[in-house]
Amino acid sequence: MLPALGHLRGPLPQTGSMRHSLRLLSEESAEERAGSSFARRQYGRLLLLEILRTYAGTARMSGTAFAVRFRAAAGVPPHAYLTRWRMLLARRALAHDEVTVAALATQLGYGSESSFSHAFKREVGEPPLRYRTRGEHQN
Structure with missing residues (x-):
């Protein structure tokens, strides 16, 4: 249900934290250090959380409304x-x-x-x- 490509616009309040998460994820992906795999998963989760928050806020949709629409589209909660x-x-x-x-x-x-x-x-x-x-x- 999320778009395949996103554009970070400056005026959104979440843009800074998403850019920060992307930078950290990129740094961990650039070289294989001890714990990099774990760090990439965690940074990826944080980035996904920010994306979902932004997407749901942009759509002006509550968590309950999202769950209802998701179930209608996917057939399951x-x-x-x-x-x-x-x-x-x-x-x-x-x-x-x-x-x-x-x-x-x-x-x-x-x-x-x-x-x-x-x-x-x-x-x-x-x-x-x-x-x-x-x-x-x-x-």
Whole structure:
């Protein structure tokens, strides 16, 4: 629902913080330092938050109105959409990557391996490690 391209205009109050987040994200992406991967995820999240705040403010839409319009457009509430997207990424990673469940939980924004595992089992029907070892989803 967000535009593919955005333009930062000077007079918007959020422009400064978005430019700052973009600068920090760019600096972390320029060279691989200890913790860069973590920093990029965090700066990316902050940037997304600023974009969503600006977009929702520009559209003059409350959080509730956004959720209603999102559900009408996507067929599911925003949180359910996000969970399904995360589980799609998790299934792909478990099928094709050697990432640990703990690392995957962190990459997908879960606070703990346990919370990720519970969400995965609720959405997919089995725990992540069983999904990986079962292997029927692999070619």
